[in-house]
Amino acid sequence: MANENVSVWTSIPFWRRSAAWVTGFATILLIWLTFDTLGQITMGTDADLKNGVTKRVPGATVINYKIGYEMSKERGHEVPTIGEKQPFFGKEWSEKEAADLLHLGKLTSQAKNCMNCHTLLGNGAYFAPDLTKAWLDKAWQDGGPLQGMTGKATVEEAMAEFLQHPSQYPTHARMMPDLGITADEAKGLVAFLKHMSSIDTNGFPRNFSKSVETFKAGGTHAH
Numbered sequence: 459m460a461n462e463n464v465s466v467w468t469s470i471p472f473w474r475r476s477a478a479w480v481t482g483f484a485t486i487l488l489i490w491l492t493f494d495t496l497g498q499i500t501m502g503t504d505a506d507l508k509n510g511v512t513k514r515v516p517g518a519t520v521i522n523y524k525i526g527y528e529m530s531k532e533r534g535h536e537v538p539t540i541g542e543k544q545p546f547f548g549k550e551w552s553e554k555e556a557a558d559l560l561h562l563g564k565l566t567s568q569a570k571n572c573m574n575c576h577t578l579l580g581n582g583a584y585f586a587p588d589l590t591k592a593w594l595d596k597a598w599q600d601g602g603p604l605q606g607m608t609g610k611a612t613v614e615e616a617m618a619e620f621l622q623h624p625s626q627y628p629t630h631a632r633m634m635p636d637l638g639i640t641a642d643e644a645k646g647l648v649a650f651l652k653h654m655s656s657i658d659t660n661g662f663p664r665n666f667s668k669s670v671e672t673f674k675a676g677g678t679h680a681h
């Protein structure tokens with residue numbers, strides 16, 4: 459006997475149709491998100507930098523510019539800024555040279571497994587400081603304690619010196635071991651760290667500047 463008062467919630471065709479609509483909508487959303495993400499994470503070019511086009515992941519030649527980190531009221535966290543030109547290891551790098559140097563740095567970071575102790579862009583360990591914004595750590599800037607201890611004039615030279623001989627510069631309670639990093643590999647790694655600091659990571663790691671303040675106030679680097 460047919461029941462005229464069957465509720466829609468018990469109707470099989472209703473659930474079939476709903477399932478088809480939900481699956482269809484989710485598929486379209488995922489395809490759209492995939493293309494949106496690809497656009498967001500695609501690395502910019504040298505021309506973008508020259509024309510002031512802002513990219514979340516700037517081109518390799520960003521190593522030729524001063525990188526800053528400024529609070530954005532709108533977004534509620536800090537955002538990397540690209541400033542004026544600044545020589546990197548005493549020169550300006552062409553697009554090809556910069557890309558090659560960055561590539562060497564990436565390969566070295568994998569070969570030496572920095573992530574075993576550090577975190578890079580959210581991946582890795584917290585045995586040692588997060589390296590995502592290490593380039594912007596004030597302690598490496600303008601005669602800061604990390605720069606000062608190496609006796610080098612620039613951030614890049616100081617970091618490269620530290621990376622080649624970390625056990626000569628114990629700065630925290632824990633020491634980074636010597637990993638047999640060559641001078642060229644160290645240059646590549648510093649380019650890699652500088653480029654990474656210029657990536658817009660939506661403010662991650664959180665409270666980077668605050669932890670740097672505490673770090674300074676802690677006085678472990680007093681010279």
Ligand code: HEC
Nearest residue numbers: 567570571572575586587592595628629630632633634647
């Ligand atoms: C075995 C663990 C370990 C590995 C592997 C390691 N580090 Fe470290 N690193 C440390 C520790 C611990 C410190 C903090 C102690 C110090 O500053 O002396 C440190 C400090 C640093 C700093 C200074 C951080 C700051 O405050 O700005 C940098 C830069 C750095 N490491 C880069 C690297 C890179 C690049 C690699 C890969 C090539 C690497 N580390 C591999 C343990 C490690």
